[in-house]
Amino acid sequence: MTTHLIKGARPLGGDAVDILVEDGRIAAIGDSLAATGAEVVEAGGLIALPGLVDLHTHLREPGREDAETVETGSRAAALGGFTAVHAMANTDPVADTAGVVEQVWRLGQEAGLVDVVPVGAVTVGLKGERLAELGAMADSAARVRVFSDDGHCVSDPALMRRALEYVKAFDGVVAQHAEEPRLTVGAQMHEGDRSARLGLTGWPAAAEEAIIARDVLLAEHVGARLHLCHVSTAGSVEILRWAKSRGVQVTAEVTPHHLLLTDACAESYDPVFKVNPPLRTEADIEALRAGLADGTIDAVGTDHAPHAVEDKESEWAQARPGMLGLEQALSVVIETMVEPGRLDWAGVADRMSVRPAQIGRLAEHGRPIAPGEPANLVLLDPGTRATVDPAALASRSRNSPYAGRELPGRVVATFLRGIATVLDGKATR
Template sequence: MSLLVRGATLPDGSRRDLSIADGRFVESSDASATVIDADGLLALPGLVDLHTHLREPGFEQSETVLTGSRAAAAGGYTAVFAMANTSPVQDTAGVVEQVQSLGERHGYVTVRPIGAVTVGLAGERLAEIGAMAQSRARVRVFSDDGHCVHDPLLMRRALEYVTTFGGVVAQHAQEPRLTIGAQLNEGALSSELGLAGWPAVAEESIIARDVLLAQHVGARLHVCHVSTAGSVEVIRWAKARGIRVTAEVTPHHLLLTEELARGYDSRFKVNPPLRRDEDVVALREALADGTIDIVATDHAPHPVEAKECAWDEAANGMVGLESALSVVQAAVVDTGLLEWSDVARVMSSTPAAIGLLAGYDSPFSVGSPAHVTLVDPTAHRSFSTADLHGKSVNSPYLGRDLPGRVIATVHEGRPTVLDGVLLAPEQVGADRV
């Protein structure tokens, strides 16, 4: 199909038409092109999430590849990396190829599976890293997210292994011995509420260890969901010494603080936990100065019964795909820390580069794959369950006023969202499900 996105404003402030045919940007559109009126809309390159939990196989009551892909498209995403904590775990070539095939079947976004670092996420022996890398899925990112690779020898071996094909290990930085029973950021508030504390040093000490291991073996290390000011300083120190480390921050850690836990509302229970105001400020500044490279959602859906219960029994995690761009706008664009061109970098081109995902390095260029997100940055909405398109509703933003709205998403030249409405599977070329 051919499209003409007319009058779009690009991240650099210029205005132009975007012509699309056969899934790529072209010089000009033909007379049969479907026109999308983008007057007053901002055109971003399709968003890329390096950290999504799609739950399938095994936890389809929370999410599936289809429903997670629909949520991603609604949020302006055209590619997501699916974390390995499924059942069975994505620790073999067969399972990652299954997830890859499901993403291709549904068509809303490009789905790239992340391989587990260790068998069963148990932290005892390395998974089939080489087989997953050589599989049809061509896995390049490996993570035990939800669990820390706490054994330093295993972590070293994993880092050494991925260097043979240019891959990266994405670490969930959490020293397990320091966080036994942890429920909330350790500090005055956790003591006041009677909840076991999750100390910042549990994150910072693992990052410090791993950047030194990465330096020692010359490997690429990626740090998941950085949440503390101290972690920022460790990463800044490592980058100043040329260590090959990248880092992500979640939208919720850019906006929300531990104070939201006062009401024991488990929508705000997440790992790593929401931190102090000082940490939020440090994370925003680190994203602005490049110490933190990208924004990643850590979209973590759970069924109602896993969240609507006592705080200490509730699962960690928040859904975040549909709200991410609005939260980033509120936290760092409307506050003047980032321009929209920076948002394009931290939410599209750089996460794609870290994950070795082709097609995002020259957005809007003739011949490049046509991934586009059209946004109305002047819009405001009270975020509600009507904005959620996955299977779970554990969003921390329900009832909150958020800026910006995704008006259209185009994945590989085919619309998945038009006029703010998510299209049906048959409209995006998906197989019958």
Template sequence: MSSQHFLIRRANVLGENVVDLRVEGATITETGTDLPERDAEVIEAEGLIALPGLVDVHTHLREPGREDAETVETGTRAAAAGGYTAVCAMANSQPVADTAGLVEQVWELGRAAGWADVHPIGAVTVGLQGERLAEIGAMADSRAQVRMFSDDGKCVHNALLMRRALEYVKTFDGVVAQHAQEPALTEDAQMNEGSVSADLGLAGWPAVAEEAIIARDVLLAQHVGSRVHICHVSTKGSVEIIRWAKERGIDVTAEVTPHHLVLTDELVRTYDPVYKVNPPLRTREDVEALRAAVGDGTIDVIGTDHAPHPLEAKECEWSTAAMGMTGLETALSIIQMTLVETGTIGWSDVARIMSTVPARIARIDDQGRPLAQGEPANIVLVDPEARRTVDPQTHASKGRNSPYKAMDVPGQVRATFLKGHPTVLNGCLATPRNAGAEN
């Protein structure tokens, strides 16, 4: 791939400073005001917010095995469109990514696609069955250098296995990302347990099923002296437990999805399966607690839990529909709408929760870096004044199961740079980073 030279003119970095950014090759080589063009391709960025490329710690790319729902190619195209330059791919593919060979396959598919860096998440247990540990050490030593492990979609509910996993990852500074769901309390559950589930006669999914696992696992992490990450926190009680753990110095981090910051279980009254998700949509009280927890730092990052499904898995009866929503192409807009425009956080905080800290949790050294001289040119330019109506039919993802269909949302990604290469320009997908290169 030939070296490229761009001058991003008058970008508002983190919403704080208007500067020019010179990008040569894969690096930001100069910052300042009124920089000379020097044969660069000029990108006028006045009025645009510049953030470090977004990093998602929770993406389902489905490949291998479920290419009818998504592929690494289509999923990372969606990521680029949403401003992401790196995604962490969950292990619940078919076959499960529970060996060094499987995680290397996903890693290579990401390299070949070239739309965003792909960092596989390895399974904690073989086949996500919760019976014996997977090849954690081999996956960590593979070319993919896996540092996050999760049985997401299922909970590591066996306390001894969870303890052993925490002990194992501690040896190489890894982290276990727990899907907090006590299975005995959620058997046949269809939605959040509460007044709406009672009205509809649907089996309820109690908040305590999430909270009990989080309480256990933060104590296990404290006992072992290891890192634990809590996936898709969804309840007020979970926030309180995580806050308690952090106050005591326990090494716990947590994520919340965009949809749990805006949607509630009242939407289930429509019986539209697009709103069926794991963990389920909760109450307005939970939504407000989650927003406040992002604002005060109790919740560390936004994880999209991008979960595409083929049409037949969602356009069916509620009881048989698959759980999950797409999110990569709408996450930044939802965060602007729910957190920035409400005054809960600023754009520098958006960089922190959607780029810097996610990269730190996943131990991705070349992502989430400051937009400064000598740093990797992973950049997203966002137009905060733009408005758009969400149309899943236009999304780069194969999944059409967006809960925001027809919603008017703020913000539009105008450009995404992956290591200095524009994957999005003028709001449209451009070319992958490997375009024209030998693979």
């Protein structure tokens, strides 16, 4: 295995040091390290962070390999600075059995660009009717710990309660897509001034908040862990803050796009901006940024959702919801959180690596940059700004909401257990 000597990187934005990576681990950290035979990575001025961990990725395989595969999505992830991604269960077939999660896990191993951690469906076929074999998925080679019907809400309160309870047996967590289905029939965008004018059916904030309020109460009652996918409203942040103050074991993620974009994007009627939950208002963005800054929101989860051209180049109502995120997530966090001074590099490491790894129970990720730790690292140049070109993305799809937008930050290198998956800004395989 190649030995790497990273010269002059700044761990969590601190003083420049050399980092020696050997046998998949950080062997030494210090000034002017030397190692014969090591491949030198000049990292003067670059920030070093623990490899990023995504709790929420759609890799589309099996079923929609025309939109993304485990391999192309893994490459996009590595280029975005990730070393582990959780692959959501809404594939075809649905990842609701040990067989499917093991298949996804194995494809991830074969690609070898990030650790692909399958998420198991909570209910059979995501239908919200009866529990999938959660224990079998937990015991499988994929070692599933996060369970989600993402794309659908586990709306039946009794079923949600049972799921929360059941996964305690293997330290699992239910990741809820909070959307009261009766309140969002036909919903197309955030319900407010803009939906009223555009004539697009509204998706009320209350439809998210009602489920979050219900589920934190259930989690408290049964003493289980609950994770909330893609929280998008100011009200959700308030409920979370209240629940955490009571000691409820609840965690939450926010997507990059909900930190940056508002429902004003819908005025173009370009479905590249159609997403579920929908883009919200300036006030929601402000509350989400504040929540991420003070830790009420634990993590950034990309909700990377590749879609084929024909599923997006259509009327708004016909288009599928979702947008790409893996390759720009870190840039958006720098733009919205780091540059305005709301999160330092230790904070970025915490919200994009440490906490998501803890939520997913990934022992080898989100670790300190210290001798003896696994060498899961990302090196980034925070100063460079570049305009996003969808055609240049590694994802098989092109539905980036950031097309044409200038964003800061460039991932220069990513290491997965000491293996360089990205060098000089390019994927190595």
